[in-house]
Amino acid sequence: MLKEIGIKAKNASYSLGTLSTIEKNEILKAIKLALSESEEEIIEANRIDMENGIENGLTEGQLDRLLLNEERIQGMVDSIDTVVDLKDPIGNVDHMELLPNGLQIGKKRTPMGVIGIIYESRPNVTLDCSILCLKSSNALILRGGKEAIESNKSIVKVIRRAIKELGYNENFVQLIEDTSRESSNALMTLNGYVDLLIPRGSAGLINAVVKNSTVPVLKTGDGNCHVFVDESADIQMAINIIENAKTQRIGVCNAMETLLVHKNVKDEFYKKLQVIIDQYNIKVYGDEISKSKLTGIGVATEEEYYMEFLDYAFAMKVVDNIDEVIDHIRKYSTNHSEVIxxxxxxxxxxxxxxxxxxxxxxxxxxxFTDGSQFGLGAEMGISTQKLHARGPVGLEELTSYKYIIFGDGQIRG
Structure with a gap:
């Protein structure tokens, strides 16, 4: 079954690679129209997933990741316009140079080929990955989690229909509907068909893919993100940033999970922080100084300082100086996003x-660590590794390159 999907994807990648920017943008515009027309159908499919999620005990943060409503679908639709307007990286030639022997040599941007993504919960990822892969000329194999299967099926149905109605190969985008562990493992080992695999979700999922995959993996990261309030900080600015970073959406990888505060920050800060904690009923795990400044604070252990809560909770520590902050982040961070x-x-x-x-x-x-906020339209995830991409994975990060060489009869002596 998976091999058949791989064969279809590989063949589709060849024809997708021949399309012009204009043709690819036509596909994206058709998907936008189809998505808008299918809004009710998608929301109904999502309703089934939400009901199943509640029944299966998903947390508030997990349900927030899963939810699709009119506003979020409109955001998905708007992201297509942004990707349409982005410059197509495919075919760009960088660093064309003339060598002393007369050869002209340059690097030409090419698609990866076939990209697979294993992800959890968030059905908007289905569209984000599809439009980015289409614009960057990569065929896509999606393997979402069971929590969002009905939503994912509905979105992919719309995408494939739009592609087919324009006369192109609907297998530019495919969804693995089997959500068992076996299907995930099979995709990780689909050598010869998948050129790059991207895991997106919990630390457990990401680590499992990195450990077990035999195809190349681009590691996206869980987010133990830190905010440090320096002694010179504007207190109201700090409170506003903390409230936004922790509470605007709790179930996302760029939310604040650890708060570090300089020992000389005034008590006014703690009074305002207490208001935020009480307003949102946030569970805070702190050191002894934090506990003396705030009420209702639990004890922070190593576990809390390493934790990505994805909930109304965070760890906290009062520090002596910026060097201690840097040491703390180096020890506990997942290398996602940090704030001073x-x-x-x-x-x-x-x-x-x-x-x-x-x-x-x-x-x-x-x-703000998000492809759309960075002007990329969407993202495949946030890469926390250093090879070959880092930060939001957009169009350029989904490409490779090849050397192109022009001569006039040169031979090597």
Whole structure:
């Protein structure tokens, strides 16, 4: 079954690779129209997934990831326009140089070929990955989780129908409807058909794919994201950023999970933080100083400092200086997104230079770590590795390159 999907994807990738930017944009526009016309159908499919999720005890954060409503579908539709407007990287030639022997040599951007993605819960990922792969000339094999299977089937049905009605190969995008562990394992070992595999979801899922896959993997990351409030920070700015980073959406990888506070920050900060904690009923796990500043604080252990809560909860620690902050982040971070709130230029530059995560912020919420917010239209995930892509994975990160060489009869002596 999976081999058949792989064969279809590989064959589809060859024809997709011949399409012009104009043709690919026509496909995206057709998908946009079909998605808008199928909104009720998609929401109904999502309703089934939501009911099953509630029955199966999904957390509030997990249900938030799963939910599709009119507003979110409109956001998905709008993201297509952004991707249509983005420059197509395929065919771009970089660094064309003339060598002393007369050869002209350059690097030409090419598709990866066939991309597979294994992901959980979030059905908007189905569309994001589809439109990015289509624009970057990559065939796509989707393997979503059981939580969102009805939503995913509905979205992929719309995408494939739009592609087919334009006269193109609907197998540009395929969904593995079998959500068993066996299907996931089979995709991880579909050598010869899958050129790149991207896991997106929990730390357990990502680590399983990295450990067991025999095809190349682009590791996206779970997000133990830190916010550090420096002693020079504007207190109201800090409170606003913390509230946004923790509560705007709790079930996402760019939410704040650990708060670090300089020991000299004034008590006014803690009073305002307590209001946020009480307002959202947030569970906080802190050190002894945190517990003396706030009420209802639990004890933070190693487990809490390593944890991605994906809930109304975070870990907290009061620190002596920025060096302690950097050491803490180096130990516990998943290298996703880190924030410093400061009015000290020297400390901001030290934080930017020495914190080695995919996205490092000065005086802004970590919630901006997102392909759409970075102007990429959508993303395949947030890469926390260093090869070959880092941060939001957009069009260019879904490409490879080949050397092209022009001569006029040169031979090697």
């Amino acid at each position: 709130i400061t009015n000290d230029y020297k400390n901001s530059q030290k934080f930017l230079n020495l914190v080695d995560s995919a996205c490092v912020y000065v005086n802004a919420s970590s919630r």
